[in-house]
Amino acid sequence: IGQSATSSYDASRHDALIVARREGRIDATEALNQLTAWLASPLDDDARRRVASDAVAIASADGRYAQAVALGRQATPAKLADYALAPLALAARRAHDSGLQGEVVSVWRARQPDAREPRVHEAWWRIESGDIAGAKALYRALSQPAPTRVDDRVALLELRGALARADKDLLQALGAYTEAGALRPGPLDLRRGADFLLSATGAAS
Numbered sequence: 001i002g003q004s005a006t007s008s009y010d011a012s013r014h015d016a017l018i019v020a021r022r023e024g025r026i027d028a029t030e031a032l033n034q035l036t037a038w039l040a041s042p043l044d045d046d047a048r049r050r051v052a053s054d055a056v057a058i059a060s061a062d063g064r065y066a067q068a069v070a071l072g073r074q075a076t077p078a079k080l081a082d083y084a085l086a087p088l089a090l091a092a093r094r095a096h097d098s099g100l101q102g103e104v105v106s107v108w109r110a111r112q113p114d115a116r117e118p119r120v121h122e123a124w125w126r127i128e129s130g131d132i133a134g135a136k137a138l139y140r141a142l143s144q145p146a147p148t149r150v151d152d153r154v155a156l157l158e159l160r161g162a163l164a165r166a167d168k169d170l171l172q173a174l175g176a177y178t179e180a181g182a183l184r185p186g187p188l189d190l191r192r193g194a195d196f197l198l199s200a201t202g203a204a205s
Contacts, residue, residue: 009038009047018054028062039074048075053084060087065094073100077107085111089121093128101125116142120155124162132166139163154180 007013021031035055043051052075059068068091072080077088077100085108092101105125108118119138126135139159147153161176 028058031058049079049081053081056084057087060091065091069095069097077104093124098128123159127162150183154184
């Protein structure tokens with residue numbers, strides 16, 4: 001794998017690269033260097049879709065949101081695999097690229113109209129775009145019935161917190177972030193959100 005940056009593309013090399021990344025034998029930089037090198041070479045449509053999708057997913061997972069956005073724009077969301085859409089939607093949101101965020105959501109909702117995760121990301125896109133009423137409607141729909149999976153409950157609480165902040169209801173937002181943090185301790189975004197709100201309400205130590 002260490003010499004793969006100069007290797008031509010084939011599916012077995014791609015498989016080996018992804019296994020090495022998952023097992024921690026190579027870092028995100030090495031994986032992305034190889035994937036972007038492959039993207040710069042002639043590939044058939046299926047290979048390009050897979051290489052671009054993995055590059056977006058790895059960049060986003062490593063917090064390289066600007067790079068994930070650039071890769072996603074280069075490939076276009078419609079030509080990415082389903083598994084790359086959530087990482088790209090997240091990267092677009094973190095990079096404040098609401099245009100790309102909306103494009104990803106549109107593609108994702110068309111492919112999976114009844115799935116929960118694309119609707120969560122649509123709600124975030126509507127918040128980012130200033131459509132608070134639309135985001136609230138999605139939040140209400142996602143709340144009924146109440147989700148039971150921890151990840152779904154946390155996602156809903158994060159949305160509740162963001163909507164409360166948009167309404168300048170800082171105490172309700174703090175309650176939502178605190179509850180989400182209790183369900184899934186550790187995410188930096190939740191800690192930052194809670195710390196910001198504690199400061200804003202004068203309750204920070």
